Amino acid sequence: MKIATWNVNSAKARLPNITEWLTEAAPDVVLFQEIKCETASFPAAAFEELGYHVHAVGQKAYNGVAILSKTPITDIITRLPGEVEDEQARYVEGTIDGVRIASIYLPNGNPVGTEKYPYKLRWMERLRLHAADLLKSEQPVVLGGDYNVIPAAEDVYDPVGWREDALFRQETRLKFQEILALGYTEAFRTLHPGLVPAYSFWDYQAGAWPRNNGLRIDHFLLSPQAADRIVACEIDKGPRAKEKASDHTPVILTLA
């Protein structure tokens, strides 16, 4: 089972790039973030033509997530539990071939001195509580997406310059570690402990891509039952080099 996660930075603006990549990479499951459109205007038909079942959770202009799957998606939930007043479209979860799979768009949190940062931390705590609940089922669980978390200094091109950024400051990293401490495995770094740099995002500005000034912020967290089935986890830099690229590139997890 090949599962990809990709922050596409607008499904509509990226549609040719996305369909081209899906055709060549042929993942069984795809987790999108930042579709940047309402659910009704998500280009689902283009993906259905490629053989995918589609479930999108959108909102106007910002955020938005989706799951695509070659086999049916059941028992779908469309929001992260807790904080009922939170209307941002950042979470969708369903069951595919016995695996509980979520597409996560964790809040960015910048600037740190505003309400955005406490919102990020509250969202991470909600994720931690829900991730703990998911473990109780003892089924394979895959939480994939744009976490907006740089787990360690080796995952950012300039750790000193990024020290107080919402993606890297210690409070953010500790909260991420709390989720791992429940018993989740971060697939990429577990499989490639010495592979640095290995980035999944490069800003559009200041020549970040040609200079390889990147961040590794797109992750897969696996429950023990899913971690037992890990075959591979790779970053495909191909899409970032294309014309009209997203600022993120896909990460692909393969489970037995």
Place this chain on the structure above:
DNA sequence: ATGGTGGGGTTCCCA
């Protein structure tokens, strides 16, 4: 060198 890029929706927000 205190800018730079990009998407979406409007005269600016978000990343």
